Amino acid sequence: MVEVILILVSVFTVLLVMNVPIAVAIALASMLAMLADGHDPSLMVASKMANGIDSFALLAIPFFILSGLLMGKGGMARRLMDFAAALMGRFPGGLGYVNTFTCMLFGSISGSAAAAVTSIGGFMLPEMKQKGYNNEFSVSITTTAATTGLLIPPSNIMIVYAVASGSVSIAAMFMAGLLPGILIGLLLMVVCYIVATKNKLKPGERSSFNEILVSFKRAILSMLLLVIVIGGILGGIFTATEASAIAVAYSFLLSVVVYREVKLADLPDILLQSGVTTAVIMLLIGASAGMSWIMTIANIPQTVSAALLGISENPLVIMLMINLLLLFVGTFMDMTPAVLIFTPIFLPIARQLGIDDVQFGIIMIANLCIGLCTPPVGTCLFLGCGVGKTTIAKVTPYMIPFFIAMFIGLMLITYVSQLSMWLPNLLDL
Secondary structure, three states, X not given: OHHHHHHHHHHHHHHXXXXXXXXXXXXXXXXXXXXXXXXXXXXXXXXXXXXXXOOOHHHHHHHHHHHHHHHHHOOHHHHHHHHHHHHHOOOEOHHHHHHHHHHHHHHHHHOOHHHHHHHHHHHHHHHHXXXXXXXXXXXHHHHHHHHHHHOOOOOHHHHHHHHHHOOOOHHHHHHHHHHHHHXXXXXXXXXXXXXXXXXXXXXXXXOOHHHHHHHHHHHHHHHXXXXXXXXXXXXXXXXXXXXXXXXXXXXXXXXXXXXXXXXXXXXXXXXXXXXXXXXXXXXXXXXXXXXXXXXXXOOHHHHHHHHHHHHOOOHHHHHHHHHHHHHHHHHHOOHHHHHHHHHHHHHHXXXXXXXXXXXXXXXXXXXXXXXXXXXXXXXXXXXXXXXXXXXXXXXXXXXXXXXXXXXXHHHHHHHOOHHHHHHXXXXXX
């Protein structure tokens, strides 16, 4: 078994360093490990990949991806930003709060951090630059705030974790992420306040009650999607998968019929983009299923568990080590494969420590959200720099206070279980 572990880890690492696509790296490493263990890799990998994506819950992913694309192109981001500006623009450094709050709203509605960076950044970064904000600081806000949408439901990565764990409901994950997502957003706003106070940024124009009301009326239809999806799931009206289809229908209605910012001629491109994104995610899920199987056969979860528990029996210390390992993983691996590969390894350890499966899922996602903002594989960081027309080297110093805020939030989520578990327990999920 030691030989299998060495082959799996070394081949996977070498392929990643060679910049081989991660799904291919996972599949090739799994095939060689299976071959070393005496299994027919062509048969086993194909079988495990097919079984890995054969899940009704995973049907929600392409629908939420499509609804997110429709929202991004359908004018919802601008309406949410106008509402946030009316509420928070009056404060010193107000555009920083507006950026964060808008990313939280749009990210939660679309379920995509990447969509939040490109959609909100496209509007906010030029406006913040015009108002005298440092461009790299603005990019830092957008990049980090966009990840809150992966904790605030609905979220595709929560669906992936629910499938990978095999023990939690999607509804429980959705509710568990709400308070942690808001907490991270508030901590990012605290950083904005400190920077605004230090640099003596002037407040924006104060909006009248009537202006706030008008902007709310323009944004209410967009925000209503979150109420429909979450309310329908919790009320037992439909499942998470059915809710994703309803999200597509609602997004289509708003974007094409009500707002009329998406033309029928735009739909083929949107559908193609949705299909490509879905294919990438499903390939990752299928390849990771094969790796998870060979890891189980090679007793890797038990080996890692014994190693960590051998270092310390203190739950606080072990969870800190798991967090540090996940933070390291997040710097070079995207969220979906990281969740699929490391959930079978770390979840059994969390169970031994008395941590609920739902809470551990939120801890894992919060860790990997930080990874989206860090080089060398930080998707949101690269997108933010692209939208802001700057470089990672220039942005990184401005990111540090936001990293600290996100890490503080991660520690609170890890060690204060009620942040994640209060709503699921209250709703008996």
